[in-house]
Amino acid sequence: MLKDGGSNIDLKSRKVLRTLTKKNPSDLVLVIGTGVSAAVAPGVPALRSWRCCIEAVIDAAEQFEVLHPGDIVEFRKRALREQDLLVVAHDLIRKMSPRTGDNTPSFFQDCLMEVFDDLETHIQNPTILESIISLMDKGATVLTTNYDNLLELYGQKIGKPMESLDLNDKAKVMQWAQSRLQYGVLHIHGLYTRPCGMILDPSGYKDVAQDNVLLDELQSLYCRKSFVFLGCGETLRDQIFQALFLYTMPNKVSMEHYMLVRKENADAFYKLQADMLLNGIKLMSYGESFTNFPLYLTGLSALICKA
Structure with missing residues (x-):
């Protein structure tokens, strides 16, 4: 059961996997998809x-x-x-x-x-960002497939030294992969303010691919840390994500990763669950409505940080 009395969060109808809530935040890589931004700034x-x-x-x-x-x-x-x-x-x-x-x-x-004009003024639901930042405070690593920098903007607003990274800066990416940039957010497709850093197909990341030390460091993350997919849909089919983290994984079933999803249809949910387990990913449903997502993530973050 997902419950945190101190934050007045009580989701009695939802379950949360203890294998995730017992993990140290420093053992997690949070993968932020469009669902997070959509919940934070629904007006864009x-x-x-x-x-x-x-x-x-x-x-x-x-x-x-x-x-x-x-x-x-x-x-x-x-x-x-x-x-x-x-x-x-x-x-x-x-x-x-x-x-x-x-x-x-x-x-x-x-x-x-x-x-993406004036993004910061469109933040309507910062609780998701606060939950992610609370996990970063305790060592969680963050990457995103999004172009926007809502997380960084909000983090800077509350006094966190947030930093946006793209794959062009290999030195910074190496530091990020080694957990030496606590508030660094890696944009694997680039950031809207820096289109030169945008990488949209495998050929675009050739500089990273030719750096075996950096590539090994990135791909080892999928082996030594648990990825938690938040607001992600087709991330595992993303060519860039595959190239950076999955290509050298001979046995993904032995991994332990997590994905938060909406359970709109039971048949579709259990089919996706079977498919994801082949990639070592456990599904966790936050409910039948997208409106449940912020509250569920807030409670989940509180449980992990408390543990």
Whole structure:
């Protein structure tokens, strides 16, 4: 049962796995997906999902007249029908960049700056961020697949020395992987304020891949720490996540990781549970409604920190 009387949290209908609540925060890697940002700032459509983010960028490109109307139509169709949205995002960036393929200068940054304008003022539910930061206070490592920096903005507001990292800064990434940057947040796809750090397919991280020491350090994290997926949907299918953490894992079943999910449909939930166990991931349902997510995560964080 998930209960913390000191914080007036009592979720009698939900269970929490003791193997997770008994872990030390320093043994955890928190993987932040779009669900976290969507709960924190529900008023920003681009934060609701990767698909919504791409659609918002396409809308901004239309407003700024940086893409041909025919391209706008085609990208909207692709955003709706294609499953691999990273490929769509990659092609969208290239279309708004110089023909050399270099993404500096690029209209893509202008579109992202428009989409994520004044993010801090849109924070409506900071309890999730507070829960994540409380785990960071006690040593948890954090990475995200998101472009936004809501966590860092809020952390700085409450006096934490938060730092955004991307894969271009290998020295900092090494420090992060070795738990020497307590308040560092690794954006494996880059950050909207630094489009040069955006990596959208495996070829984009070649500098990291060619650094065997760094790559070994990253991939060892999946063996020696427990990943906790928060607000994540298709993260395990993400090519960059796979390349950084999964490619060299011969036996993922022996791992012990966790994923918080919504249980909308019993059949779908138990099928996903069986699939995830093949990757050493235990599912934990926070309820049938997304509105339960912030309260569940707050209680879970309190239990882990108390332990």
